[in-house]
Amino acid sequence: IPKGRPSSLPTTSSGNRFQLWALGLFCTERHLARRLKNNSFYPFTQQQPGVFVLEYYLDTLWKGTLLFVVCVILVSVSSLRQVQEQETWGFPMYGMAVGLWLIISSLPRRRLVLNHTRGMYHFSIQGRTVCQGPMHLVYVRLALSSDAHGRCFFQLVFGGNRLEPLILVQLSEHYEQMEYLGRYIARKLNINYFDYLATSYRHVVRHWPLGAAFSPGIVLRNYRGYDRPSLSHSDLEV
Template sequence: MTIGIFGTWDHQFNATEQALTDKIKNNPCYPFTIVKDEAYLFLVQDHHKYTGFLVFSMCLSLWLVCSGAFRRRLVIDHKKKEYRYYIHTHLRHRGPLHQIYIRMIAQKSGQVLLMYKLMLNGYKIEERELSGFSEKYELLECQGRRIATKLNLNYFDYQDTSKRHLVIHRPKIILSANNDRNNPPV
């Protein structure tokens, strides 16, 4: 038998009928309590049902406060042509600008309608929403291209092959020694 605050949670671990049988066995007048030949129903005991929720809420709040201390920061350095991704003060990744981009994402709403949103994404960084879902493709495309141009980043349309991509930065091609001998420059 569980005692104290955990006694109220007993019904969650046993079958309903068994929990009720145990409560009647412990108190023949359940849900009442006999005090000096009078039966009392203490309704204030119901607050124990919410204690678990309170403890869970406090733990969740503490976790959110602690995890908020580890802010994410993305620094775009156009002089060095690289980006740096920090969690709190620790550098997690440094890479060239062609590895981060703004992309439009499409998702079907129901059977027919496409909904669009803009995302900032890249290699070894967390995906970030720049907008919510919208039906207005042209407006979001214009805004996405504008943001990409202002930040000097690549922009990609929701389709993999599209004439609407805006590619500013391309990866550098490094040829190995074997490829140089087999394919001399023209």
């Protein structure tokens, strides 16, 4: 273990291509905090200094599989009986087709690389390059949604130009905790963080487009009075 690195705080972990499959009922800010304790670069793994890699399968793989299995059971049951002399297998057959399409489209393995050495990110599906670009195009973002009663819920999303949005936390009402975790992830991965507001002093911009000196969506602020001087794993207690 290099000097200065706590032995109880590993910076890398073995890649799990199914780690983003957490169900919405359990993928809370506490769940994310536990993941960050085990791997401070979650959901990525550090391949080498300045290079982070994420390999994953879309969660529509298990959703399509579940839909396909359920519809197969319904078709099997419907083939053994009729309801008011009408065949009842039409809708389950349609569900089988949708489930099979979801399975096939989700089977290819995704790979996303953040390479700060080159200042580029690279996204590929089954080894085929889909897109790549400068680091200012990838970010961690806090998204806002509300229900019919006016309650606000927040999602923590990893996204970027032509990237599939990866939800790190589903719906939570705890804005401060979600913001802290989002800023922590963005700092560890050395990428931009954006608040749910389009114009906000809570944005943290580390990478700008070439030639850009200022963006109208960024309200400048002295961050010394806001950021903590250092982040430890004990701070991840939510």
